[in-house]
Amino acid sequence: MDKKTEFKPFSDFSEMALVTAGSMGDYNTMTIGWGGLGTIWGKPVCTVYVRPSRYTMEFMDREEYFTVSIFEGFKKELGYLGSHSGRDGDKVAAVGFEPVEVSNGVTFKQAKRTLVCRKLYKQLMDKSLIPEADVKSYYSGEDSENVHYMYIGEVVEIIE
Numbered sequence: 001m002d003k004k005t006e007f008k009p010f011s012d013f014s015e016m017a018l019v020t021a022g023s024m025g026d027y028n029t030m031t032i033g034w035g036g037l038g039t040i041w042g043k044p045v046c047t048v049y050v051r052p053s054r055y056t057m058e059f060m061d062r063e064e065y066f067t068v069s070i071f072e073g074f075k076k077e078l079g080y081l082g083s084h085s086g087r088d089g090d091k092v093a094a095v096g097f098e099p100v101e102v103s104n105g106v107t108f109k110q111a112k113r114t115l116v117c118r119k120l121y122k123q124l125m126d127k128s129l130i131p132e133a134d135v136k137s138y139y140s141g142e143d144s145e146n147v148h149y150m151y152i153g154e155v156v157e158i159i160e
Contacts, residue, residue: 118153
């Protein structure tokens with residue numbers, strides 16, 4: 001997190017980010033490919049999406065804050081973090097990332113930017129309102145009923 005880089009809000013979330021909730025002694029993280037930035041209720045916000053089957057959701061629900069850490073050049077590590085569960089072991093150690101305590105959360109030394117977010121809102125996405133082509137792409141087969149929850153967090157700090 002020592003070099004300032006260009007912020008690319010439409011591509012930084014595309015498999016180049018982790019959402020993390022918890023504290024240094026007890027946290028979980030997962031790779032996210034969906035996210036957005038904007039404003040709601042007069043506040044700058046970050047929106048992320050998490051399936052109920054993900055271990056990270058337990059932490060997202062329990063904690064008041066979450067972080068979104070944006071990376072550059074760590075596709076293999078982020079792929080691993082997105083395909084392995086923290087229930088089964090220390091996946092962060094497995095990829096060699098160094099967790100760093102920040103105000104109200106955890107990020108990683110390797111991140112180029114981290115958004116610290118205070119949770120404002122959570123809602124289950126309504127599959128009946130999702131375009132049919134996207135339902136077929138993202139909610140078919142054995143995981144068809146495992147629709148994402150949307151979390152909106154107020155961005156209270158940006159760490160570069």
